[in-house]
Amino acid sequence: MNRCGIFDSGIGGISVAREILKANIFDEIIYYGDTARVPYGNKNESTIIRYSLEALEFLKNFDIDFLVVACNTASAVAVEELRREAPFPVLGVIEAGVEALKNEDKNSNILLVGTKRTIKSDKYQKLLQKNGFKNITSIATPLFVPLVEEGLVEGEITDKIFDMYFEGIDKEKIDIVILGCTHYPFLSKTFKKHFPNAKLIHSGQAIVKMIRDNFNFIQKNKTSIKLFSSDNPEEFKIQAKMWL
């Protein structure tokens, strides 16, 4: 029995869980959302590391073989610490997102969007540069999470907020948009509208590809999922099931 643990600050990582579920490479997913302390995006690095290590301790109880850090903010600051403490492989969405670009032209115009903390951490940018990419624009878009949570994934208000954040950017020239926050794939339709020539990089799909390429998990018939959260478990389950 192969079990994959997924850790996220809240509900957003469900967009990653959905892709791993569809891939059928594990028997079971154990998802833990730290809803009692969400969001991580505006918190201190040492606090995020502490919360992440607590999540690891919780997930260790389930005999997992693999840990996916679905939260971009935790991936930006806590993956090394988690790897040091975990007796199994740990994979973060940032590494996976950059790995997904390995066959792309190094001169591509890349737009990276995420929370303030993810953008400020500079982790994506450094990893992209290390992989030879030169043309990177990064923009923090903190209103996108509440927009998704309010269900405003498209429409006039969403378009105007896109116009505000991406003012001054030649949208047609963007080749790749990295959706650097687990909530953002729910805005895919609006991203495609505003960046008609761009390929969207979705953390969940990137994680699945990286697991397939680097680990030998046997294809299964079906993956089941168990959901846990540090607060509001009932409400969390209802919302998670809706998103799945």
Added chain:
Amino acid sequence: MNRCGIFDSGIGGISVAREILKANIFDEIIYYGDTARVPYGNKNESTIIRYSLEALEFLKNFDIDFLVVACNTASAVAVEELRREAPFPVLGVIEAGVEALKNEDKNSNILLVGTKRTIKSDKYQKLLQKNGFKNITSIATPLFVPLVEEGLVEGEITDKIFDMYFEGIDKEKIDIVILGCTHYPFLSKTFKKHFPNAKLIHSGQAIVKMIRDNFNFIQKNKTSIKLFSSDNPEEFKIQAKMWL
């Protein structure tokens, strides 16, 4: 030496601290923002009570004589528990907000806005009804907090989000708007534009009035303030000073 403790889930309570500072009824304010776990608005009642009692323990170290619960969500669910544990008076923004209406016509059309948790708690609504008010419309407006935090306190996007939340409401007929979240006073200009005939109830001003009316604190020459937060203290101080 009279000290007032102010507890909020984060930075929003600064709008309350500012009014208490201006009033000069204490020698010192000790402000504690639980930025490591902000926001409270979407968390469970028992979790919010636990966090509030921890804040009380912290503030007890400063020999305070009075506690103001600036967070509407904590006021909605934790004031009774705080009062049971505190050796000094505890005042919440909800009681103060309703008290501020005591001379208003009971037939006034009241619009109450706040976070999902505050609105769902029904505490404002019940207290308003207990005080004889009959015409109450309550609307959860979760996008207002991120709007304020992004500095979008007026303009086209803000207007469109107001139009969305208040669609179907006869705005000219609203007599009183209760700003049921500490972030909302920063949106006062937009509220006045959309509700031209309404009186805005601001928690900070309501708290000051209630303290003056009910407690005998001597007028001081100057109030000083000390700021504490459970995370990002430096960033918190910079932002708080800007808002003050």
